[in-house]
Amino acid sequence: MKYLCLIYDDEKKWETMPKEKAGAIQGEYMAFTEAIKKSGQYLAGDALQPTHTATTVRVRQGKISTTDGPFAETKEQLGGYYMINAKDLNEAIQVASRIPSARDGSIEVRPIMVFE
């Protein structure tokens, strides 16, 4: 079964973080990604540019409207994701808990819908 792990974190903290610390977290991410690639659980994963680069698009009455910024202003922002393979929610929670940002941010785990 496929699960999408959405990584929510306070993106502002990256701006003020000392270089060495940011480097250490990046290292943890690389090690984590490597580990779930080895175990066969990794399907995809990316980091996103900060929310000031976001554009939100809607079509209303046939007209495209775009607004600057993310869909919702929140304390923690979507900063990246992993698509993983897990046999059930317990395994998915296990994997999500090892994502470095789980320690101070939040990971939302969503099962992927299967259309028959």
Add this chain to the structure above:
Amino acid sequence: MPQAMERVEYVEYIGALYRSDSRRVLATLIRLLGGFELAEEAMHDAFTAALESWPRNGVPENPRAWLISTGRFKAIDRLRRDARFDAALTAIADQLESSAAGPSSLHEAGGSEGLEDDRLRLIFTCCHPALTPDARIALTLREVCGLGTEEIASAFLVPAPTLAQRIVRAKGKIRDAQIPYQVPAREALAERLDAVLHVIYLVFNEGYSASLGESLTRHDLSSEAIRLGRLLMELLPEPEVLGLLGLMLLHDARRATRTSADGDLVLLHEQDRSLWNQQQIHEGAALVQRALASRRFGPYTLQAAIAAIHAEAATAAATDWRQIVGLYDVLLRVEASPVVELNRAAAMAMRDGPEAGLLLIDAILARGELAKYYLAHAARADLCRRLGRVPEAIAAYKRALELARQAPERRFLERRLAELHGAAI
């Protein structure tokens, strides 16, 4: 097994079997069929089939195994019937029919460990932390205890459709997010067990605090929680399971004496100890001893140990406050919380005098966390009263009265206020 029963006796027999065994049958069918809805239908089909078959053919040797394998075949039939409209179901039916856990292995396993594990699987699934706390409670009472939706709704004072919704949503999440039907692995067990114990504790408390009020249905929740605790202990005798069961038994032993005939609150030191349920106290205290001896105990066992000291004191004056304070100290280290601190302060007041307790309570109140907790103000009021600081006591009782919700609690505070006004004149 009774021989040559009348039809009405079969109906009674099957009815009794439904009450005693339907949850076990359901727990195994969920595993075999892989889902709650299908398993529930199958379970009901199986009992209906028993009503038709047993009066003619007699009660089978192993009724539970019969019900499980009949339920499984009924589910496969049902899928085949529905398959005429949905081809995908044929594949599922085929798979179920050929799955390893056939009826013969069930007969052999009748009452054995494998099936007991199913009940544990059901408990852990209903109390899965990925479900909301409300949903865990509702699902556990519905699926594990077999209470009706209406019953649960009225016990928790929510409209029945709301509660039904909650259960449907929870089952939807179990199915769609694929919450596994499993007893958690050893490394996750402690944490997952905590979630189960918490559900049982909440159910108990809901009933226990309601026993101050009017509703009888609500106080039955305490008995239901104790039943759940016993079941869990039978299946998984971990120290904290014993501790929680002990805690519930010890509290429940005093239930009859917590209110007067008029429904007024009676404080612990004024309760008629001769009316406490001694058998329950012995059982609870023995469980506490076992849990403590394991040296792997936690907060439930510690709270139960405190309750045991209260329950075993021959008189209120004979209470061993020194030990109670010691246990609160340990409890604070295991699970720090302002409410535990408040209880410890009250125990300190009993051990070292009201002045000592008051200093602690004022420090807790000054931090603000318990500013809206009526018991903190009531405790402060009581200590001021004992110290003869009447105006302060009156002010604190008034603050407590503003925050108290339940009628008996409010009447108690009003009584105390009236006494103090009398004393002040």
